[in-house]
Each structure stands twice: as structure tokens, then as C-alpha cells.
Amino acid sequence: MSDELMDYDEVLKRYEPVLGLEVHVELSTASKMWCGCPTTFGSEPNTHVCPVCLGLPGSLPVVNRKAVEAAIRIGLSLNCDIAKWCRFARKNYFYPDMPKDYQVSQYDEPLCFEGHVEVEVGGVAYDIPIERVHMEEDAGKLTHVGGLGRIQGADYSLLDYNRAGVPLMEIVTKTIHGTGTAAPQVARDYMEFLRDMVRALGVSHGRMERGNLRCDVNVSLMPIGSTELGIRSETKNVNSLKSVETTVRYEIMRQGAILSAGGRVKQETRHWNEAGFTSPGRSKETAEDYRYFPEPDLVPVAPDPAWVEELRASLPEHPSKRRARLQQTWGVTEREFGDVLAVEGALDLIAATVDAGCAPAAARKWWLTELARQANDLNVPLEDVNITPAQVAEVQALVDSGSLNDKLARAVIEGVLAGEGSPAEVVASRGLAVVSDTGALSAAVDAAIAANPDVAAKIRDGKVAAAGALIGDVMKAMRGQADAAAVRALIMEKLS
Amino acid sequence: MGQQMVLTRSEVAKLAALARIELSDDELDDMATQLDIILASVASVGEVAAQDIPPTSHAVPLVNVMREDVVSWTPNAEGVLAGAPVVEDGRFRVPRILDDDEEA
Numbered sequence: 001m002s003d004e005l006m007d008y009d010e011v012l013k014r015y016e017p018v019l020g021l022e023v024h025v026e027l028s029t030a031s032k033m034w035c036g037c038p039t040t041f042g043s044e045p046n047t048h049v050c051p052v053c054l055g056l057p058g059s060l061p062v063v064n065r066k067a068v069e070a071a072i073r074i075g076l077s078l079n080c081d082i083a084k085w086c087r088f089a090r091k092n093y094f095y096p097d098m099p100k101d102y103q104v105s106q107y108d109e110p111l112c113f114e115g116h117v118e119v120e121v122g123g124v125a126y127d128i129p130i131e132r133v134h135m136e137e138d139a140g141k142l143t144h145v146g147g148l149g150r151i152q153g154a155d156y157s158l159l160d161y162n163r164a165g166v167p168l169m170e171i172v173t174k175t176i177h178g179t180g181t182a183a184p185q186v187a188r189d190y191m192e193f194l195r196d197m198v199r200a201l202g203v204s205h206g207r208m209e210r211g212n213l214r215c216d217v218n219v220s221l222m223p224i225g226s227t228e229l230g231i232r233s234e235t236k237n238v239n240s241l242k243s244v245e246t247t248v249r250y251e252i253m254r255q256g257a258i259l260s261a262g263g264r265v266k267q268e269t270r271h272w273n274e275a276g277f278t279s280p281g282r283s284k285e286t287a288e289d290y291r292y293f294p295e296p297d298l299v300p301v302a303p304d305p306a307w308v309e310e311l312r313a314s315l316p317e318h319p320s321k322r323r324a325r326l327q328q329t330w331g332v333t334e335r336e337f338g339d340v341l342a343v344e345g346a347l348d349l350i351a352a353t354v355d356a357g358c359a360p361a362a363a364r365k366w367w368l369t370e371l372a373r374q375a376n377d378l379n380v381p382l383e384d385v386n387i388t389p390a391q392v393a394e395v396q397a398l399v400d401s402g403s404l405n406d407k408l409a410r411a412v413i414e415g416v417l418a419g420e421g422s423p424a425e426v427v428a429s430r431g432l433a434v435v436s437d438t439g440a441l442s443a444a445v446d447a448a449i450a451a452n453p454d455v456a457a458k459i460r461d462g463k464v465a466a467a468g469a470l471i472g473d474v475m476k477a478m479r480g481q482a483d484a485a486a487v488r489a490l491i492m493e494k495l496s
Numbered sequence: 497m498g499q500q501m502v503l504t505r506s507e508v509a510k511l512a513a514l515a516r517i518e519l520s521d522d523e524l525d526d527m528a529t530q531l532d533i534i535l536a537s538v539a540s541v542g543e544v545a546a547q548d549i550p551p552t553s554h555a556v557p558l559v560n561v562m563r564e565d566v567v568s569w570t571p572n573a574e575g576v577l578a579g580a581p582v583v584e585d586g587r588f589r590v591p592r593i594l595d596d597d598e599e600a
Contacts, residue, residue, distance in 0.1 A: 029565045036568035045586040047573045054576065066565035087553065094516055096590045143587065152594055158587035289514055294553035302559040 003277065004257040008249060009181070011221070011256030017183040018229060019176040019248065020218035021128075021190060025198055026138055027070050027167040028205050028212075033137045034061030034104070034165055034298075041210060045160035053165035055100030060297055063088075067135060067167035068111070068301055069311065070203035074169055075112025075133045076312050077197050083111050085302040088135070088295040093288070096159055097139035105136035105170075107292040111301065119189045120320070121182045128190050129174040140164040175229065183219075183252065188245035191215055195241075196319035199348070209381070214239045217272075219251035221259060230255070231265040236281065238272045246276055254278070326351060330360035340364060343372055345382040349389055356393035359400075366392050370413055387416045394423045398433075402483050408432045434483045441474075441482060445490050448473040459495045467491050502535040503528065 032039055035052035051059040072082055089107035115130035141163050146155030171194065179186045195213055198204040205212050220232035233255070235247045255265050269281035317325070326347070327337045340346050346367050353363035367382065371392075375382045395412050398404040404412060404427070415426030427433055448470045449456045458466040467488055474487045505528040512519045512527075519527060573586065582589040 031565050031567045036563075036566060038567045038569065044573065046576050046588070047571055048569070049576050050569050062561060062563045064565050065562035068562065085559070092514075096588075096593065142593075144593075145584075154592055154594075156592055157590050158584055159590060160587050291514065296554065299554060299556070299558045299561050304560075 003254045004261070005250075005253040006256035006260060008253055008256075011252050011260075012181045014224060014260065015221035015230075015252075015256060016177070016224050016226075017179060017248070017252050018220045018222060018232075019173070019179065019183060019187055020232065021173045021176070021187060021244075022216040022218070023171045023191065023194055024138075024214050024216075025074070025169045025171065025194070025204050025206075026212045027067055027169065027203055029064055029066045029070070029167055031064060032165040033064050033067055033135070033167040037165065039166045043162055045162060048162040049164070053099075054161060055098075061104065063298060063301065064167060068303070070167070070201070071111050071133060071135050071169050072303060072308060073201050073203060073311050073315065074171065074198065075115065076308070076315055077201065077318075078112070078115035078117050078130045078133065078171070080112035080115030080130060080133060082303060082308050083109060083113065083301075084305075085109075085300055086111050087300045088298045089292045090295050091136075091290045091292055093290055095139075096157065097142055097164070099140065099161060099164060103137060103139065104295050104298070106134035110134035111303075117190075117193065119186055119193055121185045121189055124182070126176075126179055126182070126186050128176055128186075131172045131174045133169060133171050136168050136170060138163050138166040138168045184245040184248040187215075187217065187248045188241050191244045192241050193319060200316045200319055200322065202316075207381070208239050208241065211237075211239055215244050217244060217247045217251070219248055219255065220265070221252065221255045230259070231267050233265065233268055233270050233278070235270045235272050235278045243272055243274075247272055247278060250277055323347070330354070330364070332360070332364070336364075339368060343368060343382060346372070349382060352389035353392045353396075356390045358389075358393035358396045362396045362399070363389075363392065366396070366413070370410060374417055385417065386419060387413065391416055391423055398423065398427065402486065403427075403433050405434055405480070405483050407480050408434060432481065434481050434486075441478070441487065441490060444474045444477040444482075445470070445487065445494060447477065449491070449494065456495060459491070464492070502539065503532050 027039075029039060031037060032048075032053055035050050037048045037050050037053055040048065052061055075082055086106065086109035088104050089109075090102040091105045091107070092102045094101055110132035112133035113131065115133070117128050117130060118125050119128055120126070140159050140161040142151075143149075143158045143160070144151050144154035145158060147153030151157070173190075176186070191213070195206045195208065198213070199206040208214070215238045217235045217238050218232045219235075220230035222228060222230045233251055235251065238244050238247050251270075258265050266280075270278040271281050272278055316322075323337075323341075327334075330337075332340075340350060349371075350360070350363045350367050353367065354360050371385050371387065372382060375385050378385070392413075395404070395409050395416075398412070399406070399409045411430065411432055412423050412426045415421075415430055415432075416423055420426050420429060451473065452470060455466050455469050459470070470491050471484055471487050474491075475482055475484065505524060508528040508531060509519070509524055512524070577583045577586070577588070580588045
């Protein structure tokens with residue numbers, strides 16, 4: 001990092017930041033955009049490919065209806081108009097990640113256009129104007145060999161085309177004005193909104209760390225009071241919420257330093273670096289010339305207005321409305337709800353657990369403690385922890401019915417996480433149910449009373465708090481497999 | 497024909513560069529002349545098409561040809577890679593992408 005930076009607040013006293021965000025969303029359809037190849041993540045290289053996605057001569061693409069449906073639903077969620085008729089276009093470029101030497105995209109006839117969406121930051125609503133949502137295809141994955149493993153200095157590159165042809169939606173904003181100092185947060189929250197939206201729609205896994213959502217961040221500055229846009233930089237493929245925020249902040253500080261020193265911002269593509277800064281990307285003398293033309297192998301898409309209305313009527317609840325509703329039905333405070341939102345993925349998992357019949361408090365407890373800890377230890381997202389919301393609800397049901405106490409329930413969860421089977425299977429195989437044999441329990445209580453005559457005397461005198469010592473003894477004798485509440489009740493009964 | 501070029505020699509040179517096709521000066525002259533004749537011939541369609549005929553990009557007036565989202569493919573990794581000039585680790589190996597003088 002060699003850029004001069006200007007203090008953030010100082011920049012904002014003199015300049016107004018203007019943002020433009022282009023977000024690529026990889027859809028979660030079962031098959032690719034133009035062919036029947038699977039889209040599963042993490043398979044052996046070049047196993048999910050066919051003549052169509054390899055662009056072999058004579059192969060012909062056919063549009064995936066589900067991808068068009070997803071694009072329309074995304075557009076409707078962003079309050080866009082839906083085109084009555086639109087075409088695909090070929091974007092010609094030579095780069096080995098696209099075996100056809102062109103990407104099928106949309107050019108001047110996007111499927112969805114002219115939308116807007118509101119993002120709230122610190123109680124202030126910011127209107128994000130949406131220019132378009134269009135359909136295209138993802139590219140293959142390059143691995144550079146030699147040098148530092150980066151494209152420059154590499155000896156050669158290796159290609160896996162499994163991702164080539166996976167449906168990709170591009171969501172483009174118009175220039176976003178008037179965010180002032182909130183610009184980084186607005187960009188972040190907009191991205192978060194999109195992630196939550198595509199998940200709620202069920203059209204994408206929305207996993208940023210897997211590149212399901214990636215953002216090209218355009219930032220420019222203009223002197224306060226000016227109406228002329230400044231020269232922008234475009235930072236490509238920013239793939240976490242935090243990085244989107246940091247990119248905007250960094251570019252504001254970098255461009256502020258250049259402009260206030262009387263310099264000129266270079267229009268260029270920049271790279272995001274995990275260490276928290278952007279660096280110049282490939283600079284080209286001439287602008288790209290993609291020679292777009294209507295895709296001759298595909299016919300136009302003309303969505304039936306009745307279909308569009310049907311999709312509009314079935315849109316899920318807006319993510320912010322859903323949050324408000326969940327907070328209310330769970331009866332939690334702003335702060336407790338904040339704890340839920342702070343853990344990536346926790347909201348959906350807890351909601352699913354509640355839907356499976358678990359009490360909200362218990363669902364929150366499991367996901368935010370035991371399971372969050374497990375996810376942390378394994379360094380995986382919470383949703384990748386090896387237990388389903390239904391299984392968590394099943395464990396809690398066993399607790400509620402008195403078959404498991406807290407300690408045993410944790411052991412059952414541990415067993416499920418270790419791959420020992422369903423909660424019922426773990427209970428059976430590990431022998432974890434609390435002892436409901438009242439004879440055995442009664443005998444253990446009698447033994448504890450006999451062994452602690454002074455404690456028993458205190459309880460008889462009404463000092464019920466002393467019962468804890470006896471409960472501890474009984475639990476020890478039962479190897480933890482007793483319901484503490486039942487033990488307490490039995491002690492009181494015997495000593496009253 | 498030939499009084500006014502529809503496509504200039506420098507445009508042909510640019511297109512050749514974009515398409516990564518190397519043309520000698522002689523070839524460029526030849527191509528520019530031939531392409532100009534082809535374009536002029538095709539342009540004559542515009543003379544007979546009346547105002548009420550919209551431009552079209554497809555010969556068949558069809559819309560909404562779509563397939564259901566169903567996985568149907570035959571795994572054939574070996575076959576897929578068999579046609580590649582060089583393969584490494586189950587991947588297509590391609591020459592270095594950027595030249596030394598190019599910035600990344």
C-alpha cells in the first residue's frame with residue numbers, strides 16, 4: 001500500500017461521495033443457464049461440463065426457465081419494471097475463463113429496469129436507485145501457476161469450467177448521491193439487503209465467502225456544491241460486507257488526498273486486498289470494445305404479464321419487515337435481537353428451529369451458544385454446523401418432556417454433531433435418557449438424605465436453599481441422568 | 497459501387513486486432529475491399545424494406561423457448577479433456593495470459 005490518504009472526516013467536509021454498485025448474484029438453480037449441467041459447488045474440476053458450456057461447435061444453448069423466473073422475482077423485489085420483450089447479447093472478449101470467447105449477457109435490453117430500494121442507516125432512509133437487473137452466465141475458474149500464483153508473473157494457468165454457464169444476475173444501481181459520511185455504511189447495508197433478499201427469495205445461497213454475491217464498487221468524489229461528477233475508480237469483486245464498507249471508505253480517503261492536493265483521480269479498475277486497501281488493476285490504453293450484438297442462438301424472452309403478476313403476488317416478506325415480525329413474536333429486546341443478527345446465518349436457523357416447534361428462547365440459546373461455539377471452533381459458517389434446525393427442535397422437545405436435562409441435551413447435540421445420527425439415535429446409542437425409574441431415583445434420594453443428616457434437618461426447618469447439596473449428590477449417584485427438577489420435588493416430598 | 501466505402505481500411509484493421517487475426521498489408525487491402533462489397537450488398541435490403549418493417553435479429557419470430565431446471569448431463573471428464581492440447585490436474589492448461597510488459 002503506497003497511497004496517500006486523507007483523514008476521512010476532512011474529506012467529507014469538502015467532498016460529496018458518489019457511489020455506483022454492481023452486484024453479481026450467482027443463482028442456486030439445479031442446472032446451468034443454458035444446459036443441464038449441475039451447478040453443485042466444490043466438485044472435481046471439469047466434471048460438470050458439456051459441449052454447451054464448453055462452447056463446442058454445433059452446440060446450442062436453451063434458456064433455464066427458473067433463472068428467468070428468479071431474475072423477474074429479483075427485479076420485482078427491487079421495484080423494477082419488467083421488460084415485455086428483451087434479448088440476450090453476446091459480449092465478445094478473449095480471456096480463457098470463457099471457452100466460447102464471448103459471454104452471453106444482456107446489453108441494451110435488460111429484463112428488469114428502473115427500480116429503487118430503501119436502505120436505512122442510523123434511522124435515516126437512503127433511496128438506492130436501481131438501473132437494471134440483467135441475466136448472464138458465470139465464467140470458469142482460473143488457477144495461476146508459477147510466480148506468486150497471481151496472473152502477473154505466472155508461467156501458465158489452469159482452467160476448471162464447472163462454474164462456466166452458472167446463471168448470474170447482475171444488479172446495477174444508478175449513481176447514489178446524498179449519502180455523505182454514511183456512504184460506506186450505506187454500501188454495506190445495501191449489499192446486506194441484497195443478500196438477505198436473494199436468500200428470502202430462495203434464488204441464491206447468498207454465500208459471499210463462496211462468491212455467490214460479489215460487488216464491483218464504484219466511488220467518486222465531487223466538491224460539495226458541485227453538480228459535476230468526479231472521475232471514478234471501480235474496485236472489482238469485493239466479496240464480503242465488511243470489505244464493501246472498507247473499500248468505499250478507503251477510496252474516499254485515497255481520492256480525497258489526490259483531489260485536495262490538486263491532482264486528478266485516474267479512471268481505473270482496482271483490486272481489493274484483504275489487508276484493507278485497494279490497489280491499481282490492469283490499466284489499458286483503450287477502452288474495452290466488446291462488440292455486443294444480439295445472440296443469434298437464443299430467441300427473445302417475452303414474459304407473459306400474467307406470469308409476472310403471479311410472481312409479484314408470491315414475493316416473500318421484505319427482510320426488514322420479517323426481522324421486525326420475528327423480534328416481536330419471539331418477544332426479545334432490541335439488544336437480544338442484535339445478538340442474533342450479529343451471528344451470520346443465525347436468524348434463519350433460529351426461525352427454522354422455531355418453525356419446527358421449538359420455543360424461541362431455547363432455539364436462540366442453542367444456536368448462539370453451543371452451536372455458535374462449534375462453528376467458531378471449526379471455522380465454518382453457522383449453517384455448515386452438522387445439525388439441522390429440526391434436530392435442534394427434537395433435542396429441545398426431549399428436554400421439555402423431561403427425558404433430557406440440560407447436561408444430557410448438550411451430550412446429545414455433541415453426538416449429533418459428531419455424526420452419530422439423529423437425536424433419538426444418539427440418546428439410544430449413548431444411553432442418555434434421564435432415569436424415569438422412580439424406584440431408582442427414590443433410592444438415590446433416600447441415600448443422599450441418610451448421608452447428609454444435617455442438611456436434611458435444615459430442609460425440614462424450611463431452609464429449602466440447602467436442597468442444592470442433596471440434589472448434587474443424587475445427580476452424581478445417577479451419573480447426571482436425572483431431571484434436577486424431579487429430584488428437587490422428590491426431596492421436598494420426603495422431607496416435608 | 498466503390499465511390500464511398502461503407503467500411504474503411506482502418507476499421508477493418510481494428511476489427512482484425514479485436515478478433516486476434518493477424519493481417520498483412522496486402523491482406524488488409526483485400527479484406528477491406530471485399531468486406532465493403534459484402535456490406536454494400538447487404539445494405540441494399542434496407543432500400544426495399546419499408547418504414548413499417550422493424551429491424552430483426554432472428555429469422556424465426558419465436559419467443560420464450562425455455563427448458564425446465566432439470567439436471568441432465570453425462571459425466572465425461574476424460575472425454576471433456578481429451579480434446580485439450582495440454583491438461584494438468586484435471587484442468588485445461590493455457591499459456592500465460594499476460595505478457596511481461598502488461599500490467600495486471
